[in-house]
Every structure is written in C-alpha cells, then in structure tokens.
Amino acid sequence: MAKLLDIVVRSLGRIALAAIVIVILAPVVVVLLISFSDQVRFAFPPGGFGWRQYQELFRDPVWMESIGLSLSLALPATFLAVAVALPVSLIAQRSKLPGRNLLQGTAVASIIIPTTALAVGLFTLYSRLGLTSTNLGLIVAQAVLALPIVLIGITTGLSKISRTPEFAAMTMGASLTRALLEITGRALLPAIVASAIMGFLHAFDEVVIVNFVGGPGQVTLPKAILDSVQNQTDPVITAAASLLMIGSALLMAVAAIVGRIASRRRRG
Amino acid sequence: MTNDRETTMNDDHVLVLDAVAKSYAGVLALAPTSFAIEKGEFLTLLGPSGSGKSTLLKLIAGFETPTSGAILLRSLDISGLSPAQRQLGMVFQSYSLFPHLTVAKNIEYGLKRRKWSAERRRARVAEMLAIVKLEHRANALPAELSGGQQQRVAVARALAYDPDVLLMDEPLGALDRTLRLEMESEIKRIHGQLGTTFIYVTHDQQEAMHLSTRIAIMNNSQVVALGRPDDLFRNPPNVFTAEFFSDATTVAAEVDDRTRFRFEAGGDGSWAAPAGTAPGRYTFGIRPRAARLGIVEGAPVLRGTITSSMLFGDEVRLFIDADVVSGLRVVIPSRANTFAPGDRVDVSIPWEDAILLPNAPVTSRAFHAGATR
Amino acid sequence: MTDILRVRRREWTPDIRKRYALVAVLPAIALLAVFVIYPLVLLVIESSQDGFEVYGRVLSSGSGQKAIATTFTASLVATGIVVLVSSIIGWTIRTTRRRWVRALCWVCVLAPFWMGAVVKNYAIVLLISNKGVVNAGLRALGLDPVQMLYSTPAVVLGISYSLIPFGVLTINAVFQTIDLNLLRNAEVLGSTRSGSIFRVMVPLAGPGFIASGAIVFALSVGFYVTPVVLGGAKSPFLATLIQANILQYFDLPAAAALSVILLVVALLVMIVTIGLVGVGSVRRAMTRS
Numbered sequence: 001m002a003k004l005l006d007i008v009v010r011s012l013g014r015i016a017l018a019a020i021v022i023v024i025l026a027p028v029v030v031v032l033l034i035s036f037s038d039q040v041r042f043a044f045p046p047g048g049f050g051w052r053q054y055q056e057l058f059r060d061p062v063w064m065e066s067i068g069l070s071l072s073l074a075l076p077a078t079f080l081a082v083a084v085a086l087p088v089s090l091i092a093q094r095s096k097l098p099g100r101n102l103l104q105g106t107a108v109a110s111i112i113i114p115t116t117a118l119a120v121g122l123f124t125l126y127s128r129l130g131l132t133s134t135n136l137g138l139i140v141a142q143a144v145l146a147l148p149i150v151l152i153g154i155t156t157g158l159s160k161i162s163r164t165p166e167f168a169a170m171t172m173g174a175s176l177t178r179a180l181l182e183i184t185g186r187a188l189l190p191a192i193v194a195s196a197i198m199g200f201l202h203a204f205d206e207v208v209i210v211n212f213v214g215g216p217g218q219v220t221l222p223k224a225i226l227d228s229v230q231n232q233t234d235p236v237i238t239a240a241a242s243l244l245m246i247g248s249a250l251l252m253a254v255a256a257i258v259g260r261i262a263s264r265r266r267r268g
Numbered sequence: 269m270t271n272d273r274e275t276t277m278n279d280d281h282v283l284v285l286d287a288v289a290k291s292y293a294g295v296l297a298l299a300p301t302s303f304a305i306e307k308g309e310f311l312t313l314l315g316p317s318g319s320g321k322s323t324l325l326k327l328i329a330g331f332e333t334p335t336s337g338a339i340l341l342r343s344l345d346i347s348g349l350s351p352a353q354r355q356l357g358m359v360f361q362s363y364s365l366f367p368h369l370t371v372a373k374n375i376e377y378g379l380k381r382r383k384w385s386a387e388r389r390r391a392r393v394a395e396m397l398a399i400v401k402l403e404h405r406a407n408a409l410p411a412e413l414s415g416g417q418q419q420r421v422a423v424a425r426a427l428a429y430d431p432d433v434l435l436m437d438e439p440l441g442a443l444d445r446t447l448r449l450e451m452e453s454e455i456k457r458i459h460g461q462l463g464t465t466f467i468y469v470t471h472d473q474q475e476a477m478h479l480s481t482r483i484a485i486m487n488n489s490q491v492v493a494l495g496r497p498d499d500l501f502r503n504p505p506n507v508f509t510a511e512f513f514s515d516a517t518t519v520a521a522e523v524d525d526r527t528r529f530r531f532e533a534g535g536d537g538s539w540a541a542p543a544g545t546a547p548g549r550y551t552f553g554i555r556p557r558a559a560r561l562g563i564v565e566g567a568p569v570l571r572g573t574i575t576s577s578m579l580f581g582d583e584v585r586l587f588i589d590a591d592v593v594s595g596l597r598v599v600i601p602s603r604a605n606t607f608a609p610g611d612r613v614d615v616s617i618p619w620e621d622a623i624l625l626p627n628a629p630v631t632s633r634a635f636h637a638g639a640t641r
Numbered sequence: 642m643t644d645i646l647r648v649r650r651r652e653w654t655p656d657i658r659k660r661y662a663l664v665a666v667l668p669a670i671a672l673l674a675v676f677v678i679y680p681l682v683l684l685v686i687e688s689s690q691d692g693f694e695v696y697g698r699v700l701s702s703g704s705g706q707k708a709i710a711t712t713f714t715a716s717l718v719a720t721g722i723v724v725l726v727s728s729i730i731g732w733t734i735r736t737t738r739r740r741w742v743r744a745l746c747w748v749c750v751l752a753p754f755w756m757g758a759v760v761k762n763y764a765i766v767l768l769i770s771n772k773g774v775v776n777a778g779l780r781a782l783g784l785d786p787v788q789m790l791y792s793t794p795a796v797v798l799g800i801s802y803s804l805i806p807f808g809v810l811t812i813n814a815v816f817q818t819i820d821l822n823l824l825r826n827a828e829v830l831g832s833t834r835s836g837s838i839f840r841v842m843v844p845l846a847g848p849g850f851i852a853s854g855a856i857v858f859a860l861s862v863g864f865y866v867t868p869v870v871l872g873g874a875k876s877p878f879l880a881t882l883i884q885a886n887i888l889q890y891f892d893l894p895a896a897a898a899l900s901v902i903l904l905v906v907a908l909l910v911m912i913v914t915i916g917l918v919g920v921g922s923v924r925r926a927m928t929r930s
Contacts, residue, residue, distance in 0.1 A: 017733055020726050024749040024805065027764030028756065030774055034767065042767070044777045084672050087665035095662040096654075103666055103673075108927060110677050112856060114863025114907050116880045117900035121680025123887065124687055124897065144676045147669075152928050164364035167655065170351040171329060171358040171435075172425070173381030176655060186368050205757040208865040212887065222759040229763045229870055238767075241760040249755040264411065333652050350653045 031245065035238035042235045053239035063240060066224040073135060073220060074204040077142035078150075081199045082192060084143070085151040089158050094180065104155065111148035118144075119212040126213045133215025141209045146199035153198055157191020157262070158184075190262035194255035201248055280306045281340075282432055282465045283328070288337035288347070290323055297323045299490035300337060305433075305467065310459055312468045312476040315486030316512070321469050322437065324486070328467065329435050330354045341432060352381075357426030357434040357464075361441045363418035365410035371421050372397070372406040378429040396424040399458060416447045420454065427464060436468045440475065452478050473513050477501065485509050503623070507551050510623050516553035519570075519593045521624075523547050529568060533592040539568050542619050546626070553623030554615075556585065556599040561607070564616035572596065574611050588615060681904060688898035695894045699902075707877040709902065712868075715793055715878070716861040719800040723857045724850060726801070727808030734809075735816040750809045753802055762799050762870040769795060791873035799867035804857050811856070811926040815849030848918035852926035855914035859907040879903055 030044075035053050037046030057063050085107070091097055092104040122141055123132070131137035161184055169179040207222040214223065221240065228237050281304040290298040298320045305311050313321040326332040328339060330351035339347040346354050357378075365374050375396050379389045397403045400420040410418055419439055426434055439455070440448045456479055459466050470476055476483050477497045485493040485500065485508070493500055493509040504510040507518055520532040523541045530538040531552070552568070563569060572590030579585075584605045588596040598615060607613065657665070688695050699705040734746045753761055768774045769789040776786035789795055823841050868878035875881065879899050886896035915923050 013729065017729055020729060021745060021749055024752060024802070026774075027761065027768060027802070028752045030767050031756075031760065031764045043772065044767070044774045084669045088669045091657060091662045091666050095657040095659065097657075097659050097662040097666070100662070100666070103669060105924075107669060107673060108924075109911075110673065111927065112859040112907055112911055113677070113681070114859075114900070114903040116863050116865045116883055117684065117904045117907075118677070118680060119865070120883060120887065120896050120900040121684045122676065124683045124893065125676070125680045128683075140672070140676055144672065147672070156928060162362060162364070163655075164360045164362050165366055167331060167351070168358065168360060168364045168422075168425075169366070169377065170655065171354075171356060172378035172429070173352045173355070174377075175350070175352055176657065180657075183366055186366075201757070205759070207759050211865070211884075222757065225759045225763060226866065226870070229759070229766060230874070237763060241756070241763060244757055244760055245755045248757060249751070252751065252754065330653065331655055333654070348653060351655075 028245070031238050031241050034235055035242040037235060037238075039235065053236050056236045057239040057243075060236070062219075063221075063224065063236070066219050066221045067240075069218065070204055070220040070222070073138050073142060074200055074206075077139045077146060077203040078196055078200040080139065080143035081146040081150045081203070082154075082196050085147055085154055085195075086192065088151060089154045090180070092155070093158055104151065107151050108148050108155075110144070115145070115208045119209045122209055123212045132213045133218060135218070137213055138210060138218065138220075141213065142203035142206050145206055145209070146203045149202050150195045150199035153195025154188070154191055157188055157195070157259075160191075160263070161187045187262070190258045194259045197251045197255040201251060282307045282309075282342065283467075284340040285324075285328075286338045286340060288324075288327060288334045288339055290327060290332060291335050296489050298327065298334075301491050302337075303484065303491065303494055305465060307465055308463045310456075310466045310468065310479055310481045312470060312480040312483045313486055314470060314473060314476040314483050314513070316471055319486040320489040321471075321486045323489075325435055325437055325467065325469050328433075329356060329358050355429075355431055357429070357431035359419070359422045359426050359434065359436040359439045361438040363410065363415070363422050363442070365418055365421055365425070367410050370407050370409055371402060371413070374410070374421055375425045375428050377425065382429055392428055396428045399427075399461065400424040400454075415443050416451055419443065419451060423455070423458060427458070427462060431464070433465045433467055436466065438470055439468075440470075440472075448475070455479060473515075483513075485513055487512070502621075504553065504625075507553075507625060510551070510553040510625065514553065514555050514623065515597075516555045516558075516623055517593060517596045519552045519554070521550045521552040523550060531568075531570075531592040537569070539566065542624075545624070549627040551623075551625045551627060552617075553625065554596065554617050555621065555623070556597045558617055558621035558623075559596075559598040560616045560618065561598065561600060561604075561613050562616060563614055564618050567616040567618045568622070570596065570615045570617075572613060572615060574607055574609050574613060576609050577605070577607070588613065590615060684897045684900050684904070688894050688901050690894060695898045696902075699895055699898045704877070704882060705899070708879045708882040708899070711793060711877040712862060712879040712903075713906070715797050715800065716858055719797045719804065719861050720854050720858040722797070722801040723804045723808040723861075724812070724854050726805055727812045727853075728850075730805070730809045731812040731816050734813060735819075736821065746809075750806045754806050758803065758866050759870075761803055762866055765795070765799055765802065765871060766790060769798075790871065791876065793872065793876070795871040796864075796868050796876065796878065799871040800861045800864050803864070803867065804861060807860070808853060808857055811853040812846075812850065814925065815846045815853070818849075819845050848922040849926065851918050852914055852922040855910050855923070856926055859910050862903055862907055 034042065034044070034046060036049045036051070037043075038048045038050035038052045039046060088104050088107055092100045122137075126132040126137050163184075165187070166179045166184045169183045170176065174182065205222055207220070207226050210218060210220050210223045211226070214220070219227070221244065225237050225240060228234050283305045285301055285303055287300040287302050288298065289296070289300040301324065313324055315321045323332065327334050327347070330346070330349060330353075334347050337347070338345045341354065341356075351358075366377065369377070372393050375393045376389050379392055384392070393406075394403070397406055400423060402417060402420055402424070405413060405417065410421070413421065422439070423434075436455075440451050443451060452475060455466075459479075468476075468479060480497050482495060483493075483497050483500055484491045487508045493505050493513070495505075500509060501514050504514045504516070510516040511518060521529060522532055523529050523545050525547050527541045527543075527545055527547070528538040529541040529545070532549070560567075570590040570592055572588040574586050575589050576587045577584055578587075579602065580599075582602055583599050584602050586598045586600065586605075586607065588598060590596050596615065700709075730746050730749060734743050737743050737746075756764060766773070770776070771786055771788065771790065773790070775789070779786055823845075862879070865880040865884075868876055868880040869884065872878055872881060874885075879902070883896045883899045886892045886899065911923065
C-alpha cells in the first residue's frame with residue numbers, strides 16, 4: 001500500500017515537472033518563433049518565416065531611439081549603483097563604523113519595497129524637485145532599484161574573500177588602503193563586474209518608474225514594448241524582445257563565467 | 269627610563285616583550301608577558317587553542333595593540349605602529365598568496381613597497397626562489413602550485429626583504445602529515461641558512477621540539493614555561509608543561525619530615541626521596557619512556573594491570589590501570605613486549621627520569637613572567 | 642636602559658578609520674534617505690493631509706475594497722504556486738542524477754530572468770490572448786476559444802511566472818543545506834521516499850520556505866506591469882487603481898494612500914516573518930538569490 005502510494009507520488013511529480021517545464025519555456029519559444037515570422041500582424045501559427053521583424057525593428061528610428069535612451073539611462077545608473085554599493089559593502093566588513101550593518105541591511109531590504117509604492121513616492125518627490133521627465137531623475141531612480149541587487153552581489157563576493165592576503169600585504173609594507181585596493185579590490189573585481197551586469201539588467205528592464213515619472217519623450221525600450229503591448233500586438237515587438245532576451249542571456253553568462261573564474265582562483 | 273623594567277635590554281636582543289598584556293572589553297586575552305629574543309633564535313609559542321599564543325603573535329605582528337606594556341624591536345617601541353611600519357615578515361596558516369600574481373611577483377611585493385630598484389628586485393627574487401627551491405615555478409600562479417609549494421612561496425615572500433623577525437602562524441596546519449615533516453626540515457634549513465630570528469606558533473609539541481631553539485609554553489592566556497626544548501621536556505617547571513609538553517601522567521604525592529616519598533592515594537610503600545627534597549605535597553610526573561617495567565632499586569613503584577596495548581613499530585605503548593592512577597602510559601621497545609592485557613605489572617620510575625613538582629604557585633627559574641594579576 | 646626609544650602609542654587597527662568610513666558611505670546614506678525613505682515619507686504626508694479622510698474614502702469605496710481584496714488574494718495564490726513549483730524544480734535540481742534534467746531545470750530558472758519584466762508579460766499575452774497560441778490550438782482541435790487574457794487568473798499566472806526564478810534560487814539554497822543522507826537513512830529505516838521527504842524535509846526546510854514565501858508575497862503585491870498588461874487597465878488591482886488615480890483622475894492623495902497600504906502590508910509581512918523564523922532565515926533568503 002505504502003509502496004503503491006510512493007509510485008503514485010513519484011509519477012505525479014514527474015508529470016508535474018514536465019508540465020512546469022513546458023509552461024515556463026512556452027513563452028520563450030513563442031517569442032523567438034514569432035520574431036522570425038514574416039507577417040504584418042500577429043497570427044498564430046505564423047504563415048511564413050523571414051527576417052521581416054528584425055528589418056522593421058532596425059528601420060524604425062523610434063525603436064532605435066528607445067534602445068539608445070535605455071542604454072544612456074541604465075549605464076550611468078549602474079555606475080552610480082556600484083559606486084554607492086561598493087563603499088557600503090567594504091565599510092560593513094572592514095570598519096567598525098557604528099550603524100554599518102544597519103545601513104547595509106536597509107539598502108538590501110529596500111528590495112522588498114513595492115515598486116508601485118516607490119514609483120508614486122518618487123513621482124511626488126520629483127514633482128516638487130522638478131525632476132519629472134528628466135534623464136537625471138530616471139538615472140537616480142534606476143540606480144536606487146539596482147542598488148540592492150549590486151550590493152548583494154558585492155557583499156557576497158567580499159565575504160568569500162579571505163582577509164589574510166590583505167594582512168600579508170600589510171606585513172610586507174602595504175598600507176591598509178593599498179592592501180584593500182591592490183589585493184582585496186583585485187580579488188573582488190569579478191564580483192563587482194558580475195554584480196554590475198545584474199544591476200545593469202535590472203536598471204535596463206525597469207519600466208514602472210519610467211511610466212510614472214518619465215516624460216512623453218522618455219520612451220525606453222521596455223516602455224516602448226509596454227506601450228505597444230497595451231495598444232496592439234505588433235509582431236516587431238517580438239524582434240525587440242528576442243534581442244533583449246538574447247542580450248540578457250549573454251550578459252548573465254558573462255557574469256556567471258567571471259564569477260566562476262574568481263572562485264577557481266580562490267580555491268587554488 | 270624608569271626602573272620597573274622587568275627585562276633588561278641587551279645588544280643581542282632583537283625583540284623584547286615588556287609586560288605586554290591584552291584584554292578585550294575587560295576579558296584577559298594575554299596576561300602581562302615579558303621575555304627577550306636574541307638574534308637568530310627559533311622561538312616557538314606552543315599551547316592549546318585559546319591559550320593566547322595567537323594573540324601574542326598578533327600583538328607582535330601589529331594586528332592588535334597591547335592594552336599595556338611595550339614591544340621593543342631593536343630598542344624601538346613598536347607597539348603603536350601598524351604592521352607595515354614594523355618591518356616584520358609573516359607567514360600565515362592559509363597560504364595567503366596573492367592569487368592574481370605569479371610566484372615571482374608575490375616574492376617581489378615587499379621589495380616594491382620598499383622601493384628597491386628593478387635590478388635589485390630581480391636579483392633578490394632569483395635568490396629567494398633558489399633558497400626555497402622553486403626556480404622552475406617563478407611564473408606560475410599560486411593556484412597552479414601544491415600546498416607545500418605555496419607555503420614555500422609564502423616563506424620566500426616574507427623573507428625577501430630581510431625582516432628582523434619572521435613570524436609564522438601555524439604555517440603547517442593546512443598540510444598533510446608527510447608534507448608537514450618535509451616542510452619542517454625545509455623551514456629548519458632556511459632558518460639555518462639565513463640566520464633570521466623566527467617566532468613560530470603551533471599547537472603541535474612534536475613540531476615545536478623538532479624546530480625550536482627555545483619554546484614558550486602557553487596556557488590560560490599566559491606563558492607558563494620558557495626554555496630549551498630538551499630542558500623543558502626533561503624538567504618541566506609545572507604540571508601543565510609536564511602533561512602537555514612532556515606527555516607525562518601525573519600523580520599526587522607527598523614527602524614527609526624524614527624525606528620519605530609516598531603516593532597520596534596509598535599504594536604499597538614509601539621510598540627515600542632525593543637528597544635535599546623539602547617536606548610537603550608534590551605532583552609526581554611519569555613520562556611514558558621514563559617508566560620501567562619491573563623493580564628498579566630505590567625507585568618509586570606503582571602496581572597495576574595492563575588494560576590495552578598499541579603498536580608503534582619499534583615501540584609498544586601500554587595502557588596500565590595502576591593502584592594510584594589509572595590510564596598510565598608506558599612505552600617500551602617492541603621486542604621487550606612479553607605482556608598481554610590483563611597482566612599484573614610493576615612500574616618503576618628511576619629518580620633521574622622522574623618529574624617531581626612541589627605543589628606551589630607557578631614560578632620558574634627558567635623565565636620571568638610578569639604574571640602577577 | 643636609556644637607549645630605549647618610546648614611540649607615542651596610538652591605537653592601530655586593521656580597520657578603515659571611522660571618519661573615512663563615514664565619508665565613504667555618505668553617498669549611500671544620501672541616496673537612500675532622499676530617494677527611498679523620503680519618497681515613502683512623502684506618501685504618508687501626501688495621503689494624510691486631511692487627517693485620515695483619504696484612507697476612509699479609499700477603503701470605503703467599492704473599487705478600493707475590490708482592489709485590495711483582489712491584489713492580496715492574487716498575491717497569496719501566486720505565492721503558493723511559486724513555492725510549490727520552485728520546490729519541485731529545486732528538489733529535482735538537488736536530487737536528480739541525470740545531467741540533462743538538471744540543465745533543463747536551470748534553463749527554466751533562467752529563462753524568465755532573460756526576458757525581463759515587460760517581455761515576459763508580452764509573451765504571456767501572445768500565449769493566452771483570444772488570437773493567441775492556446776486559443777489557436779483549441780480552434781484547431783475544433784473547440785471554442787476561451788477568454789483568458791484580462792482576468793485575475795492571468796495576473797496570477799504572470800506573477801508566478803515572474804517570481805519562480807527567485808523562488809527556485811532561495812529554495813535551492815535551503816535544499817543545499819539539507820544532508821541527503823538523512824533522507825537515505827530514513828528510507829533505510831523503512832520509510833518510503835515520498836514519506837521521508839515529508840517527515841524529514843519539511844521540519845528542516847520550514848523556516849527557509851516561510852522566509853522565501855514571505856519575500857515572494859511582498860514582491861508580488863508590488864507588481865505593476867503584470868496587472869496592467871495581463872489584467873487590463875481596468876482590472877481590480879491596486880497597481881492599476883494607483884495608475885488610474887495618478888494618470889487619469891489626478892488624485893495624488895488617493896494614489897499615495899493606496900501606496901502606503903501596499904507598503905505597510907509588505908513591511909508587516911516581513912516583520913511577522915522575521916518574528917516567526919528569525920532575521921537570519923530572511924537574510925539568507927534575500928541574499929542567496
């Protein structure tokens with residue numbers, strides 16, 4: 001009886017897993033498939049295949065502008081997030097500053113603030129500061145959203161780095177600053193790069209705050225896709241979406257490889 | 269200078285600890301400790317974990333500042349200086365090499381900090397690589413080296429700029445047994461070759477005995493014995509040293525007014541104590557190789573039963589439950605082992621090999637620890 | 642002994658000096674204070690200008706009540722789905738001996754990450770819209786198409802889909818800490834595989850699951866794109882109601898009040914969870930992802 005139950009549970013588990021895999025991969029497959037269709041309007045199954053969607057995407061200046069705007073916001077936002085997160089992580093682990101853990105904890109915990117609530121709050125703030133519809137406002141907001149992601153990555157990376165090489169450098173005549181920069185900083189570099197990539201993807205992908213505080217001219221790529229989705233289902237979106245997906249996947253792979261190289265060195 | 273100096277400065281002294289003490293939030297981590305180290309010595313701080321040996325090493329290295337007292341390096345008080353300013357060398361347990369730098373660049377690091385010219389650096393790196401016999405791995409990254417090789421690079425790196433003192437914090441702790449023995453002789457050879465003063469921390473008394481010119485035995489946050497290894501081993505100044513370093517089994521004993529010696533737990537008889545032994549209570553220490561099976565004329569005797577035996581090649585270690593003490597360990601040559609568990613035996617300890625410690629507060633002629641709390 | 646030179650004692654420690662440390666973290670403090678904490682304070686100020694009148698209005702209105710009920714119910718259901726699905730995937734990754742199964746599971750974890758928030762929802766639209774893939778399939782089978790888009794279940798699907806990667810990563814971290822030998826021992830002692838999973842696993846993994854679920858719930862109440870795209874502009878969710886209040890009715894106090902409700906619920910869930918399983922489990926769940 002128990003044996004039979006066991007077999008039933010295990011079979012159900014396998015069926016459930018198969019169903020989950022299909023449901024999770026279906027959207028990816030559909031987007032990629034339709035991006036290679038040749039029709040003007042969305043239809044399934046597609047009539048024929050070709051590069052039409054990609055050609056349309058690269059021909060349309062609106063799409064190109066939105067990609068450019070997204071990059072020009074997300075790159076400085078990532079830079080800002082890393083510049084702000086790195087000291088927080090270092091100070092939390094390399095100083096006795098009172099409140100250092102509270103600061104790091106607050107920055108990490110900001111990840112659970114409902115984005116909608118933060119967007120309304122920033123809308124209120126930006127209305128008063130005159131920051132609505134400005135690139136600066138969006139850059140700062142994206143940096144705020146990327147901050148916990150970057151901070152978690154850097155903090156985890158730093159906590160895996162042994163302090164003794166740093167101490168060794170100090171006994172050999174290096175100041176604390178030099179030891180931190182040359183030895184620990186160098187060892188942390190892969191974690192910084194990987195965290196920056198994850199933070200960049202997060203900032204690039206952000207659409208809620210753009211939707212609330214962005215001006216009519218500030219149509220980032222995700223915002224462009226969101227607008228198109230709400231208006232009609234233009235299959236050109238699938239080309240943009242596919243490129244976004246492949247780009248993210250590649251960047252994540254880079255982040256993972258960088259992280260693996262670092263941990264292999266550490267083990268040695 | 270005031271007269272309360274407990275250690276006098278001497279030209280041969282490289283490093284002097286003058287009543288150095290450390291406490292964390294009122295909890296004592298190192299009781300006031302004073303001793304001096306001469307140039308070229310190999311001093312080992314030996315003790316169980318938590319005995320304060322690592323604290324003492326950190327104070328010398330500069331990663332901690334003493335709560336009181338002074339550390340003098342070549343007559344200069346360095347106790348407020350950063351590790352970088354102290355000009356010491358240090359080897360850590362985890363090899364702590366810079367993973368992104370090659371072997372040669374690791375060795376070069378301290379030389380660069382001292383602004384040596386490129387030419388001098390190159391020559392010195394080659395010299396150090398030759399000393400640790402790693403010329404063929406100069407351009408390897410640390411991850412490509414074995415544990416033993418990495419530790420040799422760490423030694424070369426710390427010695428490259430010719431520091432006054434090389435500190436080693438359990439440098440062999442991460443290596444396996446065979447490699448450890450090999451590295452011990454390497455370290456001993458390098459010490460002999462360069463003549464640098466070494467301060468070495470370990471919890472392994474064998475390692476300490478093999479390497480050191482002097483050993484400071486630490487327990488409960490203080491140095492409890494300081495002396496040459498053979499001297500400490502044969503004449504431990506206190507019970508802790510007898511048990512921890514000499515591997516002795518201790519038994520409570522007393523000497524009466526007529527200088528007759530007997531075990532407190534009773535036993536069969538009494539023996540004449542060595543001439544000049546004062547009456548009082550004593551701790552009697554039995555080293556495993558000091559005990560003889562059978563009766564030796566004039567020597568104290570314990571009677572007991574062998575509970576088990578363990579073969580160590582040429583030697584056999586017998587475990588004996590005696591009338592006055594259980595778990596007594598006696599080591600005899602294997603070929604003399606005609607005994608089996610259950611046999612009744614007499615264990616004699618000739619006076620010249622016995623340890624007899626008066627039951628009094630820890631004081632020792634071998635060193636002056638300012639351990640007055 | 643006059644040759645002993647005394648250097649003035651200064652406490653050197655291998656730590657960054659406090660004043661430098663303070664300077665270094667000032668940008669972070671400023672960023673968090675001005676662009677995270679102050680905006681949230683502004684929400685409270687904006688929503689309570691006339692006492693708590695705005696909250697009364699929002700909470701008593703039919704649309705407000707419906708939005709709150711739908712948002713939290715949908716989030717709760719989505720949390721349940723995420724925890725269940727993530728457990729199945731995470732457990733498979735931990736225990737399977739087939740490499741391709743593990744690789745496939747990891748692809749499933751990463752695929753939603755690759756797509757990004759908007760593309761994910763767009764892809765789901767392509768699947769479940771009236772002319773979408775699923776209905777095309779139904780038509781091909783001679784069945785009537787089903788209206789799936791612009792419904793609460795569609796939003797639940799979208800939220801679950803978005804948070805499964807997060808769920809798997811945190812739950813996988815919990816599974817990694819569990820010694821599989823414990824399970825084998827339980828099996829040797831006569832328990833069946835599925836029985837041992839429940840008897841041995843659940844008590845060990847409990848706190849990690851609760852922490853993971855709480856974070857998933859807190860994240861899902863804040864979803865904006867999913868209710869708007871999959872639920873439609875008029876769907877009864879707090880996100881859409883907030884959007885309408887700002888962009889259509891220009892009623893900032895009401896939007897602020899609704900945002901404060903979102904925030905308070907998310908914070909309460911986290912505080913209760915910390916009280917339940919300790920800050921350690923929550924921190925691990927947050928940082929292991």
